[in-house]
Amino acid sequence: MHDTDDFDDEFTGPSRSQLRREALDIFKIAEALAALSDAQLSRVPLDEDIRDEVQRTRAVTSHIARKRQTQFLAKQLRNLDDDALEPIRKALAHDRTAALQEAAALHRVEQWRERLLEGGDETLSEFIAEFPAADRQRLRQLVRNALAERKANKPPHAYRELFRELRDASAPTVDEAPAADAPE
Numbered sequence: 482m483h484d485t486d487d488f489d490d491e492f493t494g495p496s497r498s499q500l501r502r503e504a505l506d507i508f509k510i511a512e513a514l515a516a517l518s519d520a521q522l523s524r525v526p527l528d529e530d531i532r533d534e535v536q537r538t539r540a541v542t543s544h545i546a547r548k549r550q551t552q553f554l555a556k557q558l559r560n561l562d563d564d565a566l567e568p569i570r571k572a573l574a575h576d577r578t579a580a581l582q583e584a585a586a587l588h589r590v591e592q593w594r595e596r597l598l599e600g601g602d603e604t605l606s607e608f609i610a611e612f613p614a615a616d617r618q619r620l621r622q623l624v625r626n627a628l629a630e631r632k633a634n635k636p637p638h639a640y641r642e643l644f645r646e647l648r649d650a651s652a653p654t655v656d657e658a659p660a661a662d663a664p665e
Contacts, residue, residue, distance in 0.1 A: 511555035525572040615650035
């Protein structure tokens with residue numbers, strides 16, 4: 482009944498599903514741009530009209546209105562060609578990567594703090610071996626104070642100060658920090 486010769490297999494355009502995936506990708510970029518702080522947004526290479534549209538989107542506080550404004554921003558972004566979108570994608574990916582690395586570093590500091598509170602001097606020696614610039618006496622005093630605070634159910638002042646001290650001691654120095662533009 483159906484003649485297969487009637488169908489033309491020469492359609493070369495993207496499928497509706499592909500177009501929808503691309504539109505959702507652009508919408509996610511628009512949401513990410515609207516969620517950036519002023520400092521982060523200043524590092525993203527945007528045209529002035531797109532930057533203004535991002536500012537207008539950020540100014541809207543109502544949930545439904547914000548979604549509608551974000552959709553409009555996505556529409557403006559879809560008008561850009563791929564060459565203009567690629568630097569925006571790269572800047573957003575770089576910010577995500579930096580945030581993940583920063584979160585991982587803070588988790589390592591939290592783990593060291595807990596290990597120091599549970600392990601005593603041998604754990605402190607491990608920390609000093611890994612980070613020789615750390616002040617052993619200061620850390621020992623903060624660990625003692627944090628344990629005393631915990632035992633007396635006092636506010637965790639020394640506990641927080643211990644975290645700050647560990648974070649500062651474990652932060653890479655300028656010589657050790659990887660260059661921002663260095664390829665991985």
